[in-house]
Amino acid sequence: MTETLKEYLKHYDATEYPSVLVTVDTVLLTYHEDAIKVLLVKRASHPDIDHWGLPGGFLDQSKDKSLEDAANRNIEAKTNIRPPYLEQIQTVGSGNRDPRGWSMSVIFSALVPIAACKANVDSVEEARWFDMDEARKLKLAFDHKQAIEAAFERHKQKALYSFIPVYALTQPMTLTELRRVHELLIGKTIQRKSFIRRAEASDMFTDTGKTTQDKGRPAALYKVKSAVKDYRFVRNIEA
Amino acid sequence: MTETLKEYLKHYDATEYPSVLVTVDTVLLTYHEDAIKVLLVKRASHPDIDHWGLPGGFLDQSKDKSLEDAANRNIEAKTNIRPPYLEQIQTVGSGNRDPRGWSMSVIFSALVPIAACKANVDSVEEARWFDMDEARKLKLAFDHKQAIEAAFERHKQKALYSFIPVYALTQPMTLTELRRVHELLIGKTIQRKSFIRRAEASDMFTDTGKTTQDKGRPAALYKVKSAVKDYRFVRNIEA
Numbered sequence: 360m361t362e363t364l365k366e367y368l369k370h371y372d373a374t375e376y377p378s379v380l381v382t383v384d385t386v387l388l389t390y391h392e393d394a395i396k397v398l399l400v401k402r403a404s405h406p407d408i409d410h411w412g413l414p415g416g417f418l419d420q421s422k423d424k425s426l427e428d429a430a431n432r433n434i435e436a437k438t439n440i441r442p443p444y445l446e447q448i449q450t451v452g453s454g455n456r457d458p459r460g461w462s463m464s465v466i467f468s469a470l471v472p473i474a475a476c477k478a479n480v481d482s483v484e485e486a487r488w489f490d491m492d493e494a495r496k497l498k499l500a501f502d503h504k505q506a507i508e509a510a511f512e513r514h515k516q517k518a519l520y521s522f523i524p525v526y527a528l529t530q531p532m533t534l535t536e537l538r539r540v541h542e543l544l545i546g547k548t549i550q551r552k553s554f555i556r557r558a559e560a561s562d563m564f565t566d567t568g569k570t571t572q573d574k575g576r577p578a579a580l581y582k583v584k585s586a587v588k589d590y591r592f593v594r595n596i597e598a
Numbered sequence: 599m600t601e602t603l604k605e606y607l608k609h610y611d612a613t614e615y616p617s618v619l620v621t622v623d624t625v626l627l628t629y630h631e632d633a634i635k636v637l638l639v640k641r642a643s644h645p646d647i648d649h650w651g652l653p654g655g656f657l658d659q660s661k662d663k664s665l666e667d668a669a670n671r672n673i674e675a676k677t678n679i680r681p682p683y684l685e686q687i688q689t690v691g692s693g694n695r696d697p698r699g700w701s702m703s704v705i706f707s708a709l710v711p712i713a714a715c716k717a718n719v720d721s722v723e724e725a726r727w728f729d730m731d732e733a734r735k736l737k738l739a740f741d742h743k744q745a746i747e748a749a750f751e752r753h754k755q756k757a758l759y760s761f762i763p764v765y766a767l768t769q770p771m772t773l774t775e776l777r778r779v780h781e782l783l784i785g786k787t788i789q790r791k792s793f794i795r796r797a798e799a800s801d802m803f804t805d806t807g808k809t810t811q812d813k814g815r816p817a818a819l820y821k822v823k824s825a826v827k828d829y830r831f832v833r834n835i836e837a
Contacts, residue, residue: 425691
């Protein structure tokens with residue numbers, strides 16, 4: 360006679376199988392002072408103690424209903440905000456990336472406006488925003504360097520066909536700032552007029568009626584309308 | 599005094615932490631008889647016994663050095679081939695997708711030529727190629743339906759900007775067959791001439807000098823040159 364699911368579950372014991380270390384780590388990016396910055400955290404414990412690495416940690420089955428929950432929980436612990444844009448990048452796993460055992464990490468990436476989380480990041484002693492250029496020179500924990508590059512590459516691709524990078528900006532923002540974020544991600548300059556045409560065609564931004572008050576010619580300040588995540592350019596920016 | 603890594607590892611015990619079920623599942627796609635087909639396997643054990651689902655299984659720490667290894671091992675068990683194209687799609691995880699406990703699955707997708715694995719698939723009683731249309735109507739195990747849709751969407755996007763779909767074809771193949779795979783993935787017809795221009799511009803295919811022998815006008819047979827995975831169209835096919 361065939362066993363029922365109930366009978367099967369009664370004698371199923373997950374602890375009989377060798378456990379895998381499961382962590383969730385997030386590449387948090389923002390735009391500040393004409394640079395793309397990445398949030399790094401100095402590790403306070405083994406392995407790779409005292410190395411900078413990505414904010415993240417072990418999946419907590421009692422707290423996390425999903426992998427996104429685990430990512431958000433770890434981000435909130437360092438920044439005190441829930442990021443407006445969070446995306447899964449890839450999962451890495453191998454028998455030799457962590458000396459504690461077979462380990463896997465689900466890598467997420469989030470874009471956040473620096474203003475929303477600045478106070479909190481500044482108060483966490485071991486967290487700091489690094490320019491991408493600086494971060495690339497550090498010896499990071501585990502394989503976090505590759506994770507950052509994979510996330511950056513994903514955002515670069517998105518910058519070619521969408522305005523997703525706007526989530527790295529503090530709103531309201533100017534279209535010049537937005538173009539600058541795209542330029543930094545893509546790695547080349549973008550024609551101003553064509554960028555403005557794309558912004559207008561997208562109908563994603565509302566003119567707040569206000570302008571910048573600092574030095575130079577006043578520039579119009581925009582805000583993102585809601586529900587813009589799926590907008591795709593009719594034609595990609597040429598990389 | 600600070601503890602060394604060696605001391606830390608001595609008393610680190612992974613089994614103290616609740617274990618997560620880690621599986622690797624693959625959406626295997628091929629092209630056959632003017633349709634995109636997906637390989638499904640009838641589950642022989644609980645949970646979701648007797649339902650069709652993706653070929654895959656638990657990560658085996660003693661056999662798998664990486665997640666890709668785990669995917670390839672499970673694919674080879676059903677098809678007896680190593681797929682020419684394998685890509686990670688996404689990782690799903692939650693406390694309620696599997697009655698045995700908190701479970702995650704790393705979803706891969708592979709493109710394979712049907713000829714290479716036909717005999718083996720035919721001999722495995724519980725494995726079968728389904729037309730995408732048929733598969734969409736089945737009640738599949740776990741959340742495998744969403745996994746198939748996510749993989750199909752990824753291949754659709756790739757079909758817009760690359761010739762990656764060629765890996766679903768048995769070589770040598772005609773450019774008409776290749777165009778047909780692109781059309782089926784994208785969901786609309788593609789202009790013949792413009793497609794041939796893209797194929798020529800890519801320099802990805804070698805004319806074998808042979809032609810088709812079946813009914814109708816003979817068509818040139820092509821093979822893929824090596825190292826073509828990274829080629830991107832200058833301009834996307836318009837979806």
